[in-house]
Amino acid sequence: MLRDEPTLTPLAGCTDLYVALNFGTLKDTRFLDLWRLDRLRKIELRGGALSIGALATFTDLIRSTLVRKRLPMLAAAARDVGGVQIQNRGTIGGNVANASPAGDTLPVLAAADAVVVLQQAGGIRRVPFDGFYTGYRQTVRRPGELIVGIEIPPVRGRQFFRKVGTRAAQAISKIVMAGILGPATGSGRTARIALGSVAPTVVRVPRTEAALASGASIEAVQRTLMEEIAPIDDLRSTAEYRRRVAANLLARFVCGASRG
Amino acid sequence: MPSRSVGRSVVRKEGRGKVTGAARYIDDLTFPGLIHARTIRSTIPAGEIVDVAFGFDTSGFTLVDYRDIPGRNIVALIDDDQPCLAERLVRHVAEPILLLAHADREALLAADVRIRYREAVPTYDATTSPIAFKTIAIDKGRIDQGFREADVIVEGEYRTGHQEQLYIEPNGVIAVPEHGGVTVYGSMQCPYYVHRALKVLLDLPDDKVRVVQTETGGGFGGKEEYPSMIAGHAALVAIKAQRPVKLVYDRVEDMLATTKRHPAVIRHRTGVKRDGTLTAIDIDAVIDGGAYATLSAVVLSRGVIHATGPYRCDHIRIRGRATMTNTPPNGAFRGFGAPQTQFAAEVHMDRIAEALGIDPVRIREINALRPGDRTATGQRLGRDCSALAVLRETVKRTDFKRKWRAYARLKASRCLKASRYKEGGSRGIGLSLFFHGAGFTGGGEVKLASKASLALTDRGARILVASTEIGQGTRTMHAQIVADTLGVPYDCVDVNAADTGQVPDSGPTVASRTCMVVGRILQRCAEDMRERLGRLTPREYLKRHGPLVITREYERPTDMAWDDNSYRGDAYGTYGWACDVAEIEVDRETWEVKPIAFTTVHEIGKAIHPVLALGQIEGGSAQGLGYALLEEVVMRDGRMANAQLTNYIIPTTLDTPPIDVVILENPYKHGPFGAKGVGEMPIDGPAPAAINALRNAGFDLREIPATPERVMVSEKQEPRHALHA
Ligand SMILES: Cc1cc2nc3c(=O)[nH]c(=O)nc-3n(C[C@H](O)[C@H](O)[C@H](O)COP(=O)(O)OP(=O)(O)OC[C@H]3O[C@@H](n4cnc5c(N)ncnc54)[C@H](O)[C@@H]3O)c2cc1C
Numbered sequence: 008m009l010r011d012e013p014t015l016t017p018l019a020g021c022t023d024l025y026v027a028l029n030f031g032t033l034k035d036t037r038f039l040d041l042w043r044l045d046r047l048r049k050i051e052l053r054g055g056a057l058s059i060g061a062l063a064t065f066t067d068l069i070r071s072t073l074v075r076k077r078l079p080m081l082a083a084a085a086r087d088v089g090g091v092q093i094q095n096r097g098t099i100g101g102n103v104a105n106a107s108p109a110g111d112t113l114p115v116l117a118a119a120d121a122v123v124v125l126q127q128a129g130g131i132r133r134v135p136f137d138g139f140y141t142g143y144r145q146t147v148r149r150p151g152e153l154i155v156g157i158e159i160p161p162v163r164g165r166q167f168f169r170k171v172g173t174r175a176a177q178a179i180s181k182i183v184m185a186g187i188l189g190p191a192t193g194s195g196r197t198a199r200i201a202l203g204s205v206a207p208t209v210v211r212v213p214r215t216e217a218a219l220a221s222g223a224s225i226e227a228v229q230r231t232l233m234e235e236i237a238p239i240d241d242l243r244s245t246a247e248y249r250r251r252v253a254a255n256l257l258a259r260f261v262c263g264a265s266r267g
Numbered sequence: 268m269p270s271r272s273v274g275r276s277v278v279r280k281e282g283r284g285k286v287t288g289a290a291r292y293i294d295d296l297t298f299p300g301l302i303h304a305r306t307i308r309s310t311i312p313a314g315e316i317v318d319v320a321f322g323f324d325t326s327g328f329t330l331v332d333y334r335d336i337p338g339r340n341i342v343a344l345i346d347d348d349q350p351c352l353a354e355r356l357v358r359h360v361a362e363p364i365l366l367l368a369h370a371d372r373e374a375l376l377a378a379d380v381r382i383r384y385r386e387a388v389p390t391y392d393a394t395t396s397p398i399a400f401k402t403i404a405i406d407k408g409r410i411d412q413g414f415r416e417a418d419v420i421v422e423g424e425y426r427t428g429h430q431e432q433l434y435i436e437p438n439g440v441i442a443v444p445e446h447g448g449v450t451v452y453g454s455m456q457c458p459y460y461v462h463r464a465l466k467v468l469l470d471l472p473d474d475k476v477r478v479v480q481t482e483t484g485g486g487f488g489g490k491e492e493y494p495s496m497i498a499g500h501a502a503l504v505a506i507k508a509q510r511p512v513k514l515v516y517d518r519v520e521d522m523l524a525t526t527k528r529h530p531a532v533i534r535h536r537t538g539v540k541r542d543g544t545l546t547a548i549d550i551d552a553v554i555d556g557g558a559y560a561t562l563s564a565v566v567l568s569r570g571v572i573h574a575t576g577p578y579r580c581d582h583i584r585i586r587g588r589a590t591m592t593n594t595p596p597n598g599a600f601r602g603f604g605a606p607q608t609q610f611a612a613e614v615h616m617d618r619i620a621e622a623l624g625i626d627p628v629r630i631r632e633i634n635a636l637r638p639g640d641r642t643a644t645g646q647r648l649g650r651d652c653s654a655l656a657v658l659r660e661t662v663k664r665t666d667f668k669r670k671w672r673a674y675a676r677l678k679a680s681r682c683l684k685a686s687r688y689k690e691g692g693s694r695g696i697g698l699s700l701f702f703h704g705a706g707f708t709g710g711g712e713v714k715l716a717s718k719a720s721l722a723l724t725d726r727g728a729r730i731l732v733a734s735t736e737i738g739q740g741t742r743t744m745h746a747q748i749v750a751d752t753l754g755v756p757y758d759c760v761d762v763n764a765a766d767t768g769q770v771p772d773s774g775p776t777v778a779s780r781t782c783m784v785v786g787r788i789l790q791r792c793a794e795d796m797r798e799r800l801g802r803l804t805p806r807e808y809l810k811r812h813g814p815l816v817i818t819r820e821y822e823r824p825t826d827m828a829w830d831d832n833s834y835r836g837d838a839y840g841t842y843g844w845a846c847d848v849a850e851i852e853v854d855r856e857t858w859e860v861k862p863i864a865f866t867t868v869h870e871i872g873k874a875i876h877p878v879l880a881l882g883q884i885e886g887g888s889a890q891g892l893g894y895a896l897l898e899e900v901v902m903r904d905g906r907m908a909n910a911q912l913t914n915y916i917i918p919t920t921l922d923t924p925p926i927d928v929v930i931l932e933n934p935y936k937h938g939p940f941g942a943k944g945v946g947e948m949p950i951d952g953p954a955p956a957a958i959n960a961l962r963n964a965g966f967d968l969r970e971i972p973a974t975p976e977r978v979m980v981s982e983k984q985e986p987r988h989a990l991h992a
Contacts, residue, residue, distance in 0.1 A: 026913075030519075030911075031376075090919075171857045171859070171975075173897070173914075173916045174897060174916050174918065174919060174921075174922045175861075175919060175921035175922045176919050176921045176922075177919055178916075179913060179914075242901055242908055242909045242914050243914060244975075244976060245976050247976075247979075248858075248975065248976045248979055251979065252856065252857050252858075252975075255855075255856035255857065256856060256857075258856075259856055
């Protein structure tokens with residue numbers, strides 16, 4: 008169907024689409040319902056990687072022992088999404104495709120070096136997460152292409168996830184951070200850190216990661232992070248708040264216990 | 268003898284319908300031939316309309332502008348300054364200019380109207396605005412002398428923001444042209460306000476306008492005056508089209524266009540002796556009225572009368588001003604000015620205690636109003652003054668003093684060690700003591716001259732009042748009062764719909780007056796009916812004497828006096844008294860404030876229906892915590908920028924702590940069964956209690972909402988409070 012009519016809008020849990028529809032900002036009028044494609048709901052190990060079908064809901068992620076064991080920070084992120092109703096309907100594919108800078112699973116996938124699996128009538132291609140987003144709400148997904156799954160290579164190290172929303176539930180992130188920290192060696196430690204709601208897309212912070220790897224003091228690493236990100240003032244928060252909270256979360260992550 | 272219902276939590280009159288989904292709200296209703304209406308609103312905050320162009324084929328549409336108004340182009344209320352439809356001048360964003368109607372909703376939404384304006388320079392700062400809708404002065408004693416008696420003078424400025432009522436059901440009405448006039452059905456608090464506004468707008472006599480309240484999904488003041496506007500719009504279209512017209516707002520339009528709580532800036536200067544006795548209270552309060560007067564004058568009035576908080580002092584000077592800004596008009600909201608002014612008073616009181624080095628309980632014990640004391644307006648308080656009782660009960664129940672000292676000590680040691688990144692946040696506990704006058708302010712009840720009727724029925728009686736059920740339990744509570752007074756079972760009392768074609772004007776459902784004032788009139792009706800019945804059952808009486816309807820009017824208690832010119836006298840029949848304690852935890856990395864426990868003790872005269880009273884207190888407390896910590900209207904260029912539920916943040920249950928409610932009863936002699944008002948008071952106290960808890964945890968805030976962004980900044984602020992006299 009998508010080959011014949013590539014402009015059809017795929018719909019999964021509809022938790023983003025309905026909001027836009029109700030708001031009158033959705034121009035699309037023809038949709039393709041994916042909800043019953045159970046095949047795309049599987050969570051399994053495939054060739055060492057954790058493979059998550061695009062239609063897996065947040066509830067599926069929370070319940071999956073595989074996710075909880077291999078990628079606890081993803082389960083943590085799923086638990087912080089909306090409320091139970093949204094967790095039952097919203098899908099990981101929808102979260103990724105929707106491309107909001109505040110999407111809560113995106114920093115997890117970015118930090119974990121996930122791969123987005125795209126498929127169209129012609130075949131499958133795999134896009135690394137750091138090449139998937141091209142700008143605010145822009146992705147490399149072509150019309151007629153579906154996200155069929157996400158693949159996450161094995162992760163070694165301590166995981167961390169923290170969402171700072173506008174309230175305890177049903178909240179959009181003011182800042183959201185995920186990270187993976189390798190074991191400390193004499194000269195520092197490997198780190199992969201990603202943040203949401205501080206830029207037009209989810210971002211990794213390579214300079215901060217490098218500072219951590221070099222064994223710099225936590226204060227120096229915090230300073231690097233505060234320089235590296237360029238958040239803005241918006242309806243929900245201020246740039247200064249986002250910077251300072253990012254620095255605090257990083258310190259909590261590096262010095263304290265994990266919440267993954 | 269039937270069992271008494273007062274004091275018992277009987278089944279709500281309308282409860283079954285609401286729980287089963289049988290209740291019909293305005294958007295559930297339809298009429299044959301009904302068309303839909305839409306409001307075209309200004310997109311600029313100030314200026315003139317230059318021209319209007321229609322970018323669509325207007326055939327099939329009904330178009331209405333100010334020239335279609337048969338009567339006066341105003342929303343009749345107090346000042347009559349607000350047009351129903353703008354003519355040339357525009358004073359705020361979202362001001363209604365035109366109405367469109369069509370049978371097909373899609374066609375209606377697609378219609379494109381272009382309006383050109385000549386823009387003017389808008390005013391946004393209420394404190395410097397040159398236009399005042401109302402100023403009020405209250406003077407007691409001699410302020411200079413009060414300051415001469417002081418050892419210490421404490422000053423402070425406090426700010427509160429807008430708050431959106433956020434009833435679940437948005438504003439909506441249906442207007443039906445009939446009998447050469449119009450009937451309006453809708454979601455509202457005050458059918459007779461709408462009735463009067465329609466008569467003026469449409470130039471129709473009493474009997475050609477009928478207003479019927481439909482099941483209403485919440486109001487909180489947001490459906491006090493605004494329904495007069497939306498009803499006017501629907502009625503204009505209905506009369507022009509000669510078809511029933513539905514006008515129901517969606518959430519965005521409701522938040523953009525309708526009234527909110529007045530923001531306020533309040534300055535305190537207080538003289539106090541070293542032992543804690545207040546000698547002088549000097550207050551300057553400015554509230555932001557928005558673009559038109561609406562109810563600002565009376566909001567200001569309640570605000571300044573409550574501005575000292577429940578404290579005695581011989582020398583008081585209060586100056587209040589409600590000013591104009593180019594933002595949508597602010598209006599009634601639960602508490603009606605008192606939450607703003609008592610926020611300032613109670614945060615200031617903690618700062619006074621801090622300046623003197625005494626604890627927050629002691630300063631309040633010393634100064635709390637007692638029976639026999641006189642308020643700022645000179646009202647002598649009777650035996651039902653319970654400030655000390657609620658304070659002591661709350662303090663005891665929460666182990667306040669011990670916790671307050673422990674958290675203050677922790678704060679001090681934290682400052683020394685600056686130990687960050689440890690588990691757990693900073694804790695604090697805070698207290699607020701407050702009061703709330705029940706019924707209309709000053710001579711308001713005399714002016715209203717409310718009437719209530721009771722009709723005898725076969726099995727008991729039928730209540731006829733215009734007081735509305737908006738979720739708070741009006742019908743249930745009124746039926747309990749009538750049942751017990753008449754001596755019939757609760758189930759034998761029915762309540763008529765609030766329909767101006769059938770019920771007398773018992774006044775608006777506002778100002779915590781529906782139980783204390785209207786309930787008392789009904790009780791008098793029931794007393795008379797009881798006497799008329801003698802030994803006869805209702806059925807026997809009807810058979811022998813025919814129908815019986817008893818109507819009574821409000822009677823001012825003879826011991827009440829008020830002078831509106833000098834602002835002296837008995838501002839209210841009586842007051843409720845309450846004390847809140849909030850315990851909070853501040854996340855040290857994100858400055859998020861989590862309320863972890865909340866205790867409130869309310870003295871309300873008599874809880875006619877304990878569960879409903881509890882519901883009012885819990886709900887008001889939760890709404891007050893939202894006001895304190897989360898709810899922020901972001902205004903950009905005079906427009907609410909976050910007019911959606913995604914970004915206007917009210918507390919969910921997960922943001923609301925367990926609320927421990929204690930009800931004390933100290934009867935008011937003129938209230939039914941001793942009852943005072945309860946609806947508004949619960950929202951006066953949570954904000955200062957939460958902010959005082961933040962102070963206890965080491966954060967000096969003078970402004971709400973205390974969002975994490977503000978808490979972060981407050982940490983840096985050095986306290987500079989005491990000027991030595
Ligand atoms: C009340 C509420 C609370 C929310 N809270 C959060 C929150 O806390 N955190 C958060 O991150 N999000 C939140 N959201 C947003 C939303 O729930 C998530 O983004 C969710 O993951 C979207 O998934 P969906 O399946 O519902 O997507 P849909 O709405 O069905 O689709 C979203 C977009 O993705 C496209 N799409 C969906 N699936 C595919 C696919 N397989 N291939 C290609 N394109 C696809 C659609 O065309 C559409 O453009 C909330 C939404 C609501 C209504």
